[in-house]
Amino acid sequence: MDEENLESIGEQLYNLIYPKHKECAGKLTGMLLELPLPVLSQMLQDETMLTAAVDKAVRALQLENKSSEVTLKDEDDASVSSDSMGEQLFQLVDVYNTGHSQKITGMLLEQHKDAVLHLLSDPKCLEKHVNLALKTIKEQNVDETDISDSSEIDDIDKLGEKIFSLVVEMDPLHANNITGMLLEMDLAALQQLLSDHTMLEAAVQKAQTVLNTQS
Incomplete structure (x- = not known):
């Protein structure tokens, strides 16, 4: 049932995104479909929320393209400052609307610089790490709250x-x-x-x- 819902929501999202972002509507829809189903349903009813999420995804795509270029340059050019990497990473992580963007970014930035650069240029790898970090945070919260x-x-x-x-x-x-x-x-x-x-x-x-x- 969820898959059918997701497919239907995907089509509706694509139709809403396409007029403004013809070239990357498919990719943006795919990025938004990573979000939880209730959030997606809410987006379809709330234009402001949808616009904000699409803007985030567009920024993430732009950063992704920029960081791909960075990795192609010399090692010297790739020496992006930690602050700049942190900002880029935060914006990419924020697209997932986890509610813990700041914390997850901090956790990911504890890795070696090369690993962080790899996350900036590889959305799949980033998604995997975001999910792992989110799982860790949720487990910590369960321990802290002691069931309820x-x-x-x-x-x-x-x-x-x-x-x-x-x-x-x-x-x-x-x-x-x-x-x-x-x-x-x-x-x-x-x-x-x-x-x-x-x-x-x-x-x-x-x-x-x-x-x-x-x-």
Whole structure:
């Protein structure tokens, strides 16, 4: 079903792009079709969004042509400054509308200069690296959010109750304040406190010191 949708969207995009960009309408349509299906559907209904995406793709094509010329010149001429490469790479990456253009560009720029020049002149290779970088970012985000924010809040509530019951035994007078301070730590650290009593005692003492200086 998606393939049929994509084909139909491709035809509609081509018809919209062709009047202004006759020479490269096919290539521009192909570049836009790399974007997610919901984004493409939105573009067909929003002319401003479509125009912006086409402009990005046109710039990417121009840069691609320029960088191909650069690779044909002498090695000296190919010594494009890092800033210039970063700008070119950012514009090419931005075409994919990942929402992480800045971060992905930074990740790609960590490679050797020759590898970056290769990305600028090889759209297929660039696309592969953008997808890999995006996958890495998404995996990092999953780790950070720990499945979902709501489940993390539930976990913190449960941990809070357990930590409170332990802190009450050590300092009944300030148990509420101390627990509140400890709950500012991240989830992994809280779980560690529960499994390591010595660590919990040290954290409680630290919180007591802070409370003493405030009072």
